[in-house]
Amino acid sequence: MPVCDLDKRAPHGKKVMGLDVVVWWDKNENAWKVFDDMCPHRLAPLSEGRIDQWGRLQCVYHGWCFSGSGDCKFIPQAPPDGPLVHTFKKACVAVYPSTVQNGIVWFWPNTDPQYKDILTKKKPPYIPEVDDPSFTFQFLNRDIPYGYEILIENIMDPAHLPYAHYGIMSTPQPR
Ligand code: FES
Structure with a gap:
């Protein structure tokens, strides 16, 4: 997805190679994040949610909030004196490794933790002309x-x- 087509104020739902993902701007990590577009609670699409005032991705259904690492940071309905249910593994969202190159958000299409650092070893194809100011180019994005x-x-x-x-x-x- 070209960055120029993304709005940092809202999550964006995309289907890529059959995967439903949500792309959103994490202002705390200063990075675009790519998650499974499915809340771990009741499976609502996270792309229908919002970015809250702390820069977390908030589910539109019951308001669970997630950090850029996929960790659940807040469950509004959980009693404050009860167990810290938001820290349970099942409350996390699957995160795809992602990066920006040539003004495009790329992601590795597998959330298995074994690929967490894959982008340090494998980079997307680099097109030098796109970053060369002596060339002109235009992004065209169409489903x-x-x-x-x-x-x-x-x-x-x-x-x-x-x-x-x-x-x-x-x-x-x-x-
Ligand atoms: S479905 Fe997301 S918080 Fe309930």
Whole structure:
């Protein structure tokens, strides 16, 4: 997701490779975070929630609040003199390792703790021209409901351009 399309004030729900994730800005860690888009309490989508005044991701259903590390920090309904239920492992959200490179939020599509530090070893593909001010570029982000292989097949097939794109983009004249 290009950072320029993300609003730091709100969580964003995305589906990537079949994974429902929520992307949100953690002002405490100064970083974009990518979580499973599912509250551990009653499975409400966290992307429907809000960022609270302390910069935590707050679930819209019962107000549980999560830090950027996925830890539950607050359960409004828990009695203050009761057990610290928010510290239970089951109250945590699954976090995907994520980073920003070339102005894009990238994430490793596995929340297994064994991959927690994967981005120190494996980086997303780097495109130097994107960060080179002597080049111009434009981000275009669009959800298209078909798979990567269909897209590549389409791009490899320039013969369709004058016909399928007639009048909607600069194409060769149809014959
Ligand atoms: S479903 Fe999220 S707090 Fe209840």
